[in-house]
Amino acid sequence: MLSEIPAELVDLILSFVHPTVLVLGAENQNFIDRATAVTLGRCGLVCRAWLPSSRRPLFFRVQIVLKNAHRFAQLLKKPHLSTFLPFMRELVFSEGLAEHHWMSTILPKLIPHFPDTIHVLEYRLRAIGNPKISLPCPRLGSITHLIIYNNNETTVADTVSCVSSFPALLHLKLCGSGWRGTALPATAVVPPRLQSLDLDFRRLDPFLTWIQAEKPPISDLKLTLPGDRGIFPREPLDSLPQFIQSLGSSLTSLTLKLGKRWVSDVSKISNASFLKSNPNLQTITFQSTYNELITFITGIHLPRALGHLTLRVYAGGGYGEAVWTARELIEVLNDRLDERHSTGMTVHIARLVRQSTTFPLVPPVHVEGRWGGLVSESTIQDPHYNVPWG
Template sequence: MTSSRTSSRTSRIVRTGKNGQPLPDLVPLPLPISDVISLEIYDLIIDFLYSDLQALSTCALVCKAWLPASRLHLFCHLELAQLNFRRFLDLLKSPDFSAHVRARTNKMTMVQHTGSYKRWLQYCIPYLKDFSVKILDISGLAFAHNGNPPPYPELSGLQAHFQSVTQLHLRSTKLNSCMQLAELVCSLRNLERVSLLGVSWYPGAPSHPATGPVERLSLPPSLVELDIQSEHPSYLRDILNWLAEYDQESLPRIHTLVLVSQRQIPGPNDFGLSAERLLNNLGASLLNLTVSHFDFRNHEGDLHLLSLNTSLRTLHFYDVDVQRSINPELAVFHRRMYSWIPSMLAQIPSSDIRTVSFQVVLARAQHLDGLDWGALAAALSRPQFSQLARLEFKVSSFKKQAEKMIREKLLECTQRRILDIASFPNS
């Protein structure tokens, strides 16, 4: 009897489900996850999710311990637009959140969407003070009104609140004049890289700064890269004329320069004079140069480009259009357009050239005959190119046919095994 009672007391209670099947035994809850593995390990794991915004947002909701590391990447890049600027201002009303965002934001993008309210940025400007932004990307905004001064308050706010910026990218941005652009660039004293893609202003805008002579607008001393790509030659001409006014002593040591026009510039013209003056003033500091759609000869037909750029290492000819047109006059123009390229290569004094590249637009492989291959081969055989390690041709189409033709035309470069032929999507 006693043994029966003891057996009943020590017997295990088996839990069953609705279908009568036994359920697993209950186990104690695990320790908090942060007590099992060091938080530094989780921070490293979250760092690998830096580009996955959805995953970072989920991590931020797991626990307070994961929030700082998640926010670090979530707010590293802020994009402001008319669609979200009110929510952005509401978030900044929280003191703790505002301080965190101001300290963590490394890149800020300001985008103007088509058809949206155009003056939304003026409401954001007062709240942008003390942001530690290093990269400022502005796309589609207009800081002008029929060419009338004074500048918009948004532009003045950018000059006042973004002194920490080291990279400035302007895309499809409209200003009152080229000199308003000069004032913006020169006011950001810590700039290292400037990219101007499709910047424009009103026709007939003044070509001199409103504050006085160009000497009073000194370029940022830390500027090392300058990328200028214009949809219309007139805007590029104004920018070149502005930069050409600086002498060698007042120019920073720019080592990378991009001069690209989306439209062909008939030559010779004053573009060559301004470009020559700018390049000569840059002198030995220039290491990398990209050019397109230029005829750098002056009105007398002379070419003295790169004569002082003794340290040049990389030369890239961008968007070389050698297509033959059914229009004979246009076909002659295409041939003349790039006849200066071999002459330019032949005059380079630098013996440090490591890379020369061409991006060529083709409608047919036979259109490569538009280049003067004999003069090009002769230029590349000069002693200055004895250290050349890579000669690259990027073609828009017909890669196999183009590669065969190029290797036959440049036989010496083929034997040196420095030729590289690739393709690129032609939009």
């Protein structure tokens, strides 16, 4: 069954709000052929006459774009036409709508009509930011998951104010090239129950500074620092170790993905004190080049609670090089891990290659580490291989 309603079907449904206007064959009225009329009629049934069991999967995730935003607003104001509302769980604003004045003029009037069943809010901003546009912050108290893609050219104050407007937020994901300015709003409060933070950014400060000041119970942290071909200045990772350590015992899962402009900073986090303040860390994923992986796993403190370690390495060359790389990593792990670590601990070494490459896929290998845990290795054709490298 569908878990997401197709955008073209949304457009048809929202186009059929006033069926009396759609008259066949009249010269001075909207003309549609009979097949289109039948299609629109069936789409109208989705809003008005379908059984709840049919509406539930269709309207679980609803995407609103600029071309149908006004029709959506009309539909929302008519309860007898909007019987799908109780089935909405995820709301997406995309294709230029998030930056449009509709968000600041029309959307606030619609908020009272939204059900409290909507828990996921997603913005898909345009790739090229407009510094004159502020990030919209609809007051939806039920939102627990906030996702913002292409957060470019907004000020850090806009982003912080938007995030702080969702007090029930549990999971936050931000993707973009960075933000302008460093000033933080004086009254913005970090959502007190924030558990998961996923940042795919070239600039982490001062956003991390704002989060760190109030110490929410973050248990899952994912940080991606992609390459950017030198378009944006590279900021050092000086604040990263302090931020991770400040999470203390609440942190149970950590993912670090570093592009080539940051691999020289790996030594700043590869020391014996790194992760000592995170005794409950159970899962670590580290993605970088081979040399930096070696530096990372030989230098850091490995918590006793660690149960899963994933090393994602950018592979090159042919089959022989891939096998050699994996064997070298396994030897380092055998020397690094001992009886103090759980015999149930698993390690996965993933060699990342471009999806279009002729790189031979090495069959997955499973071996037992000398400390008693299991090591598995595999080759993964990664469609996003180029992203971290710019």
